Amino acid sequence: MSPADKEDLSRILGVKHVLGTGIYLGLPSMIGRSKKATFSYIKDRIWKRMNSWRGRALSKAGKEIMIKSVLQAIPSYIMSMFILPSSLIDDIEKMLNAYWWSSGNNNNNNTKGIHWLAWERMACPKSHGGLGFRNFEAFNKAMVAKQAWNIVQNPNSLVAKLIKA
Template sequence: MQDSRYNKYLGLPSIIGKSKAQVFAEVKDRVAKKLAGWKGKLLSIGGKEILIKAVAQAVPTYTMSCNQLPKTLCQDLESMMRSFWWGQKDKENKIAWVSWRKMCRSKLHGGMGFKNIQAFNLAMLAKQGWRILTNPDSLVARVFKAKYFPFDDVLNSKKGSNPSYAWRNIHNSLEVIRRGTRWRVGNGRRIHIWDDRWLPTPSTRKVISPQADYGHFPMVSSLIDNDTR
């Protein structure tokens, strides 16, 4: 039996059980209440856009910065915003003339600039991974490193067996960092020649590993003359 006084810490659930949808149902309820209060009002397209971006999509941001929301919950949130955008009142269904995926494109590419909830969730969690990567002396970085990647950096870490919920969330977002970052060479001691993205070529930014075994100089530092640089 759990003490209800400690169900939350800093506004977030302190215990995450098997039913993630039930744990984060409050996020859905808060967004639903916001949208329900606006449906009866005569709002312009611009007004709806501002309310969705500044309020409805901002409500789950704090939760998404620490937790990965279930896929079904993200879909439900987007469904409510989509219905509100196309003018739903009460529970009737209106035709969505453009897919929500296209609506999430930037305005420069023909969309409305709405957030893809799942992608935004991973981006928020990737910030936690970025902090671990760039601030390895912080307490949280040292704790995670000791448990999950004691001999490597966070980008090359494994999820491990029976990982904590916090680490599983961060690990799921690391691909966002891998795709969007490139090494600044420096002395090259931490950069793998074949595995890391370090070249200035925008097409790949990565060396295509040959079939031959070049394991005797795996790091970029082995390509740099220490005297002449």
């Protein structure tokens, strides 16, 4: 197809022509050999959001709410479609752990802090002595399994037909 035809078609359909890889609906349109590199933008988004709040003095309760409601929600949609690499999940959990234990003040002097508890323990439910943070590995598997279950339960859905084809 000629470049002029591509331009006309994209104008008529109202879609943007993307060269190579792009992101559509928050998901990468192409996945290369390195999944970690493909999904590294998730880690960057979490890092930017954490850094926007680093200079403010938040209590532990404030940090807990920030982690649970904002930072752990960022990769949820992507995790429902793809199994993320374990190394990326580990990196994200390390970032969240460092954010939890860091002590920031109004002068932007962030100290590392002592990690009194491992992330695995903090990810346990509160009834079991943890803080109820999300275990990303288990959550990722559950979300992908939910998609598979929907395909099995609805064999006439468009997604199921597309996979069978």
